[in-house]
Amino acid sequence: MMTVVAFENVTKDYRTGFRKKKTALKDFSLAVKEGEVFGFLGPNGAGKSTSIKILLNLIFPTSGVAEILGTSAGNAEVRRFVGYLPENPYFYDYLNPMELLQFAGKTSGMLAGDIRERTENLLQTVGLWKERKRPIRNYSKGMVQRTGLALALIHNPKIVILDEPMTGLDPIGRRQVIDLILKLKSEGKTIFFSSHILEDIERVCDRIGILVNGSLVRTLTVASEHLDKSLEDVFIEEVEKAGGIQQ
Amino acid sequence: MMRAWAVALITFKEGIKNRVIFGIFIIALLLFAATTLITTLFMRDIVKVAVDLSLSTVSFAGLLTLFFVGVNLFSKDIDKRTIYMVISRPISRSQYLVGKFLGLLLLALTVGFLLGALSALPVIMSKRFYYYTEARFAWDVFFIAVVYIFIKLAIVSSIITFFASLTSNSFMTLVLAMVTYLIGESTEGVRSLLTSGIEAQTVSPLLSSLVNIAYYVFPNMSAFDLKTQAAHGLPVSLAYMSWTALYALVYITAVVAAGTLFFRRREFP
Numbered sequence: 001m002m003t004v005v006a007f008e009n010v011t012k013d014y015r016t017g018f019r020k021k022k023t024a025l026k027d028f029s030l031a032v033k034e035g036e037v038f039g040f041l042g043p044n045g046a047g048k049s050t051s052i053k054i055l056l057n058l059i060f061p062t063s064g065v066a067e068i069l070g071t072s073a074g075n076a077e078v079r080r081f082v083g084y085l086p087e088n089p090y091f092y093d094y095l096n097p098m099e100l101l102q103f104a105g106k107t108s109g110m111l112a113g114d115i116r117e118r119t120e121n122l123l124q125t126v127g128l129w130k131e132r133k134r135p136i137r138n139y140s141k142g143m144v145q146r147t148g149l150a151l152a153l154i155h156n157p158k159i160v161i162l163d164e165p166m167t168g169l170d171p172i173g174r175r176q177v178i179d180l181i182l183k184l185k186s187e188g189k190t191i192f193f194s195s196h197i198l199e200d201i202e203r204v205c206d207r208i209g210i211l212v213n214g215s216l217v218r219t220l221t222v223a224s225e226h227l228d229k230s231l232e233d234v235f236i237e238e239v240e241k242a243g244g245i246q247q
Numbered sequence: 248m249m250r251a252w253a254v255a256l257i258t259f260k261e262g263i264k265n266r267v268i269f270g271i272f273i274i275a276l277l278l279f280a281a282t283t284l285i286t287t288l289f290m291r292d293i294v295k296v297a298v299d300l301s302l303s304t305v306s307f308a309g310l311l312t313l314f315f316v317g318v319n320l321f322s323k324d325i326d327k328r329t330i331y332m333v334i335s336r337p338i339s340r341s342q343y344l345v346g347k348f349l350g351l352l353l354l355a356l357t358v359g360f361l362l363g364a365l366s367a368l369p370v371i372m373s374k375r376f377y378y379y380t381e382a383r384f385a386w387d388v389f390f391i392a393v394v395y396i397f398i399k400l401a402i403v404s405s406i407i408t409f410f411a412s413l414t415s416n417s418f419m420t421l422v423l424a425m426v427t428y429l430i431g432e433s434t435e436g437v438r439s440l441l442t443s444g445i446e447a448q449t450v451s452p453l454l455s456s457l458v459n460i461a462y463y464v465f466p467n468m469s470a471f472d473l474k475t476q477a478a479h480g481l482p483v484s485l486a487y488m489s490w491t492a493l494y495a496l497v498y499i500t501a502v503v504a505a506g507t508l509f510f511r512r513r514e515f516p
Contacts, residue, residue, distance in 0.1 A: 057334070058334065058335070059515065076337050076342075077337055078337075079336055079337045079338075080337040082335070086335070088328075091329060094264035095260060095261055099260060103256070104332075107250050107254075107333075109337070151332060
């Protein structure tokens with residue numbers, strides 16, 4: 001199967017002061033195959049969001065290469081095939097989801113008719129169709145999160161990248177997101193997502209990567225590899241083995 | 248270009264729906280009303296005063312829009328990370344920045360256009376209601392002056408775009424853009440003061456070259472101020488109009504291009 005997301009020896013250092021730096025990712029390598037649901041697990045500050053931001057060219061690696069569909073992540077055109085939901089998304093206050101989705105569709109090269117049709121489908125799916133004309137500043141956190149999901153999916157991307165997609169959602173919202181991820185999985189999409197919620201990761205992922213202090217310490221296949229232990233035990237064991245969480 | 252235009256439209260929509268814009272409109276309308284009242288205090292040059300105050304109101308409202316709504320449109324994208332939603336799409340950083348500039352420009356021009364049209368009202372009222380009116384007033388020069396306010400606002404939009412590409416802080420962008428604007432308003436006056444008359448012999452060569460550098464680096468805003476010509480109905484030559492418009496175009500292109508160079512390397516952690 002084709003590799004759709006690849007990190008090759010990626011290191012990312014952040015400057016934290018004069019001559020001071022913090023390494024967020026250390027020599028990080030990973031390959032995600034087409035159609036795979038890959039879950040990124042790690043404590044706060046492990047480097048999950050950093051790696052996702054490198055993939056979307058929001059930040060640049062200090063060394064190493066990140067690729068999407070065999071093309072450098074720095075190439076804007078490749079993002080036509082990628083849908084992204086950031087952690088704690090924030091959108092334009094005075095616009096409504098219809099306007100945002102229209103913008104997203106247009107910039108992804110969609111035709112006006114397709115944008116209209118897909119907008120209605122997606123807003124129905126995420127339960128925002130009735131609220132579609134309300135400006136986003138009047139939305140609850142969960143509604144903003146669901147708008148973000150619709151935005152990530154408007155152009156029917158091959159790869160969906162979700163950074164903590166359950167943040168701010170109530171149990172019903174969480175359930176909706178899980179169902180949506182499973183639906184996308186059944187459609188053959190590649191999903192790359194990070195979460196703290198082990199139960200969610202275990203439910204939807206084919207493969208899990210455990211990231212601790214900027215290093216990928218273990219990848220495991222959900223179906224086969226930790227049947228004797230719970231994912232929580234495996235996770236804690238790996239974090240401890242890696243020397244705990246370094247601040 | 249289509250993607251930059253999509254960014255421009257979303258920026259414009261977000262800006263025009265901002266309540267601050269309504270506040271700016273109300274201030275401008277009050278100033279227009281005040282203009283009509285203030286002109287009654289003058290015994291002569293009534294239309295000149297009305298033209299001067301009306302054009303100043305259009306310029307002031309345009310600047311308020313850019314400084315208080317425009318700056319925020321940029322910095323909120325970066326502060327609140329709305330930019331993730333934009334540049335995670337197939338949009339390059341250059342397209343984003345050019346789109347933002349165009350959105351800002353569209354916003355300032357919309358406000359300028361509406362107020363520019365309304366600015367004729369105090370002038371019409373002064374001409375109708377008062378006995379003394381100047382013979383040399385001409386509407387064409389008045390509207391040329393309005394168009395040159397638009398050009399001035401376009402330059403301010405490019406300056407905001409440039410500073411927003413460098414800083415993540417709205418206050419810094421606001422201060423730097425305002426300072427640049429104020430310096431730009433005065434460089435021509437200072438330069439002509441130092442290069443002509445008695446001051447030319449007494450001023451140090453270092454100060455003289457510093458003023459010269461400032462004259463070329465900062466935009467010459469006074470070149471776009473045609474209030475005096477509009478008030479007195481003085482003709483504005485086609486050559487003057489063409490050269491100043493070309494100067495504005497070159498300056499805006501250079502400033503936005505410089506902004507994109509910085510912005511391309513910028514990270515959004």
